[in-house]
Amino acid sequence: MSGPFLEEFAAGFTISLVWLTIHVLSTYRRGNTSVRLVSISAISSAVALYLLTSVPHESVSSSLKSLIYFLALTPLVAIPFLLRITVSHSNEFDPIALQEADSVSDSE
Amino acid sequence: MDAPFARVAGAILLLVSISWNRMGPSDSRYRMALVIATVGIVLVIGPDILSPSDLYDRFSGDDASQDMGVAIVHFATWALLLAFGSMLTIRGSRVYGAISPTTLFTGWILVIFSISVAMVFRPGANLLDPVRGVFSIWDALSAAPIILGMISGLIAAVAIVAWSEYSEPPLPPTPGLDDDERMYVRKIVEDHLGGVN
Numbered sequence: 254m255s256g257p258f259l260e261e262f263a264a265g266f267t268i269s270l271v272w273l274t275i276h277v278l279s280t281y282r283r284g285n286t287s288v289r290l291v292s293i294s295a296i297s298s299a300v301a302l303y304l305l306t307s308v309p310h311e312s313v314s315s316s317l318k319s320l321i322y323f324l325a326l327t328p329l330v331a332i333p334f335l336l337r338i339t340v341s342h343s344n345e346f347d348p349i350a351l352q353e354a355d356s357v358s359d360s361e
Numbered sequence: 362m363d364a365p366f367a368r369v370a371g372a373i374l375l376l377v378s379i380s381w382n383r384m385g386p387s388d389s390r391y392r393m394a395l396v397i398a399t400v401g402i403v404l405v406i407g408p409d410i411l412s413p414s415d416l417y418d419r420f421s422g423d424d425a426s427q428d429m430g431v432a433i434v435h436f437a438t439w440a441l442l443l444a445f446g447s448m449l450t451i452r453g454s455r456v457y458g459a460i461s462p463t464t465l466f467t468g469w470i471l472v473i474f475s476i477s478v479a480m481v482f483r484p485g486a487n488l489l490d491p492v493r494g495v496f497s498i499w500d501a502l503s504a505a506p507i508i509l510g511m512i513s514g515l516i517a518a519v520a521i522v523a524w525s526e527y528s529e530p531p532l533p534p535t536p537g538l539d540d541d542e543r544m545y546v547r548k549i550v551e552d553h554l555g556g557v558n
Contacts, residue, residue, distance in 0.1 A: 258506045265510020266517070273518040279377040280384055290525035297397075297521065314429055316507040321436045323504035325479040325480060328443050328472065335472060338454045338459055339465060 260308045261316035267301040274298040364430065393445040406437045410518030425484035432484070439479035468530030 274294045277286065305313065378398035409416055409430040416434065424430045449468030453461040511525040538546065 261506035261511070262510035265507035265512075267510075267515025268507075269511045269518055273514075275373060275376045276380045277392075279380045287525045287529055289529060290522060293521050294518070297517070309408060316504070316540065317426070318429060318432050318505035320507050321432045323501045323508065324436065325439065326479040327500060328439065328476040328479050330473070331443060331447060332476075335450050335469075337470075338451055339457055341454060341456055 257312065260312040261319070263301075263305055263308055264313050264316045265320075269299075269306045270294070270298045272356045366506070367404045367408050368429075371401045371407075374398070374401030374404065375402075377386055379543060402441075405467075406434055408436050411558065420484045428484075435478070435484055439475045442471050443476035473484075 274279070274297075277291055277294050281291065375398050378394045380400060381388075381397065382394035383390050384394075406484075409419075416430075419425060419431050420434075421427050422428070446468045449464050450472060451457065451468075453464030453466075453468055
């Protein structure tokens with residue numbers, strides 16, 4: 254399932270940089286998003302993708318399948334968080350609880 | 362559109378939908394996030410789902426673990442079950458309102474089913490043999506190089522963001538809200554608190 258270490262490492266590295274570029278471009282706001290950030294992330298992604306073209310297609314495909322297989326651990330990781338939410342007795346958005354918290358903060 | 366191109370396009374749309382969803386209701390792109398996510402999911406699994414008879418043969422074939430389409434459909438199945446299960450579990454719990462045992466129970470059933478699909482069911486010749494199909498931690502560890510690459514890429518991404526923020530002059534302070542804006546914000550907050558004053 255696994256190919257040479259560096260080829261799979263390069264695939265992972267490129268995924269993260271491309272993800273950053275997609276995020277920066279898709280959330281772009283004129284005047285708020287740094288033009289320097291857009292430029293640097295786009296250039297670094299382009300370079301990473303260019304370098305990845307020299308990696309055999311089979312190796313990239315194999316590493317993606319390994320990643321998908323590894324992600325099968327996600328439901329197990331999610332269980333403690335869901336258990337905690339299930340047994341939780343607090344209601345963070347209860348208007349009465351919010352009103353009480355507000356009156357306590359006012360009295361302080 | 363060939364399958365690999367559709368999968369890449371779908372994956373990009375899914376990443377865009379995550380980013381748009383995180384922008385919050387104040388941005389118009391937030392409302393499009395769910396639509397974009399749906400299109401992305403259709404593009405990622407559509408080419409394989411559209412031919413179910415062929416898909417079953419590929420699922421039960423000897424080289425199923427090497428078939429990207431099979432791996433993606435397997436991943437999408439447990440991921441969607443986990444997403445809906447988690448959503449129902451959170452909605453059914455007391456955190457966001459009154460507890461709903463039915464919603465909570467349905468959510469947990471979906472989560473447990475998701476674990477079963479992810480860990481026990483495994484495409485291949487041993488499709489219906491749960492003992493042979495059990496998740497192998499050693500196979501999962503074969504993803505170590507790509508995981509290390511992604512972590513390194515994440516560190517590089519954080520460095521790029523930090524550098525671009527520190528190298529630009531700070532923005533001037535944001536002007537305060539005028540009376541109309543203040544009333545508008547107050548109305549939104551009051552509406553969300555159910556009329557609490």
